[in-house]
Amino acid sequence: MDKVLITICARGGSKGIPGKNIKELNGKPLLHYSLELAQRLRADWEADIQLSTDSQEILNCASDLGYSTQYVRPAKLSTDKAGKLSAIEDAMHFAEKQNGLSYSYVLDLDVTSPLRTQGDVKIALEKLIAHKNAINIFSVNQACRNPYFNMVEETGDGFVRVVKDAGAIKSRQTAPKVFDMNASFYIFKRAFFERGYQTSTTDKSLAYVVPHICFDLDEPIDFTIMELLLRENLLDFSL
Numbered sequence: 001m002d003k004v005l006i007t008i009c010a011r012g013g014s015k016g017i018p019g020k021n022i023k024e025l026n027g028k029p030l031l032h033y034s035l036e037l038a039q040r041l042r043a044d045w046e047a048d049i050q051l052s053t054d055s056q057e058i059l060n061c062a063s064d065l066g067y068s069t070q071y072v073r074p075a076k077l078s079t080d081k082a083g084k085l086s087a088i089e090d091a092m093h094f095a096e097k098q099n100g101l102s103y104s105y106v107l108d109l110d111v112t113s114p115l116r117t118q119g120d121v122k123i124a125l126e127k128l129i130a131h132k133n134a135i136n137i138f139s140v141n142q143a144c145r146n147p148y149f150n151m152v153e154e155t156g157d158g159f160v161r162v163v164k165d166a167g168a169i170k171s172r173q174t175a176p177k178v179f180d181m182n183a184s185f186y187i188f189k190r191a192f193f194e195r196g197y198q199t200s201t202t203d204k205s206l207a208y209v210v211p212h213i214c215f216d217l218d219e220p221i222d223f224t225i226m227e228l229l230l231r232e233n234l235l236d237f238s239l
Helices: 030-045 056-063 084-099 118-130 190-194 220-231
Strands: 004-009 048-052 105-109 136-142 152-154 160-162 179-189 205-209
Touching: 004 030, 004 084, 030 048, 030 056, 030 105, 030 118, 048 056, 048 084, 084 105, 105 118, 105 190, 118 136, 118 179, 118 205, 179 190
Parallel strands: 004 048, 004 105, 136 205
Antiparallel strands: 105 179, 136 179, 152 160
16 A cells, blocks of 8 residues: 555644643643544554644644654744645655655544544545546534524615525535535545645545544534533544
8 A cells, every 4th residue: 555644733722722732631732633543544554644833732643552753843833824735745854854755645633623433434435446537535523503504694775685696596405515524533544745835625636424423523522512422422433
């Protein structure tokens, strides 16, 4: 199999949930959910792992699972306005120089959206490999709302209108399928970076529809909900 790099990007700063990347979730740091999955995938794929952080606390947290790196994310990529794709690409270049090889695929595991399985990621990679024209794939869920039917946007005159005008659509069932990006994982072919894409959504992107609950942690209430799901064993799958 072509070489795979697994990246985990975790900045030290967080406004919504302070310190969330190492905040304990059901008894262990949030970072560990992603790092443990990365370590299992490394064994399956003979992959490499590259953590990208600007925080010594996060590096110390990773060391508790036996992981270490000399890489420190550059300051210009560590602000809350810096794009994640640039951070992933910088980490990839460091790992390639460090390990003396070129990666065919880069899997990014988002620390703040850990409700994914080893099987999810494997199936997604297989789907990307099988589609020769695709450039990347990312995880999504079925959307609860649909911009063709029950989502509206403001117009310049203060009124609202349906986001996407699809003519005679009268029910959610007849509207085109749409999905929520859940930020859990992204897999890129190397060509994605070589072609200089600026966003993860391209005209050559695939979606992996996660068949179970999966959401990211943006607000404190999200953390509380995920904590409850894990503590009470309410998930119908195993992490």
